[in-house]
Amino acid sequence: MSDRRTLIQGLVRPLRDFLFPPLCFACERLLGEEEEIVCAPCLAAIRSVSEADSHYQDTLDSLASEGTISGLVAAYYFEAGGPLQTLVHQLKYSGMTSVGSFLGERLGEKVKRELVGLHISCVVPVPLHLSKRRERGYNQSEYICRGMSSVLAAPVMPKMVVRKVYTQTQTMLNSEERKHNVAGAFALRGRRPPMMKNATVLLVDDVVTTGSTMRSCARVLMEGGAKQVIACAVALAM
Numbered sequence: 001m002s003d004r005r006t007l008i009q010g011l012v013r014p015l016r017d018f019l020f021p022p023l024c025f026a027c028e029r030l031l032g033e034e035e036e037i038v039c040a041p042c043l044a045a046i047r048s049v050s051e052a053d054s055h056y057q058d059t060l061d062s063l064a065s066e067g068t069i070s071g072l073v074a075a076y077y078f079e080a081g082g083p084l085q086t087l088v089h090q091l092k093y094s095g096m097t098s099v100g101s102f103l104g105e106r107l108g109e110k111v112k113r114e115l116v117g118l119h120i121s122c123v124v125p126v127p128l129h130l131s132k133r134r135e136r137g138y139n140q141s142e143y144i145c146r147g148m149s150s151v152l153a154a155p156v157m158p159k160m161v162v163r164k165v166y167t168q169t170q171t172m173l174n175s176e177e178r179k180h181n182v183a184g185a186f187a188l189r190g191r192r193p194p195m196m197k198n199a200t201v202l203l204v205d206d207v208v209t210t211g212s213t214m215r216s217c218a219r220v221l222m223e224g225g226a227k228q229v230i231a232c233a234v235a236l237a238m
């Protein structure tokens with residue numbers, strides 16, 4: 001960082017923090033010097049995923065069941081009423097995209113620890129349908145990808161996959177209905193993009209529930225020539 005930029009930041013940050021004190025996005029407590037986006041107690045209250053957990057194994061088995069997804073990296077559990085739920089809501093419904101980058105950095109660090117030495121070709125967000133994207137103004141998963149990209153130094157490819165079908169919200173559906181709901185919902189932009197050939201792709205979503213969306217999306221990446229698709233999620237639904 002240049003001295004000039006450091007100097008300007010040194011002057012601007014105290015003023016900004018005075019006018020707009022940084023608050024935790026989960027509990028609205030004033031953040032300390034060393035904290036950003038989320039306070040330490042909230043971060044500590046979010047349960048991390050361990051690869052030894054049976055819920056992690058079950059989700060991985062479900063994702064891998066069609067042979068299109070070869071791995072899963074998930075950072076946290078999504079618990080109703082917990083701080084992560086508030087953070088995901090801030091990201092999805094209140095336009096707080098910096099929360100996405102923050103969570104993406106945490107997820108990227110986990111990918112770095114879990115997939116040591118793996119060359120990652122690109123990071124691809126699960127796309128929203130164009131009309132949903134227009135309504136929200138952005139795709140929350142793209143911000144998670146950006147955070148991951150800053151840690152992993154792999155490019156984000158936000159337009160690689162498109163969502164052709166406007167699917168109804170999956171929240172009230174069971175696993176069979178979800179599967180039917182997203183079957184054939186995705187397509188590659190361009191039939192076989194050159195950069196997909198033999199690519200190792202990280203496919204990214206905010207919260208994974210049954211994995212039907214991820215599987216449907218991974219299928220088009222594999223059909224487009226990818227070598228492997230690894231599912232990455234900030235959180236696993238409980």
Ligand SMILES: [Zn+2]
Nearest residue numbers: 024027039042
């Ligand atoms: Zn907090």
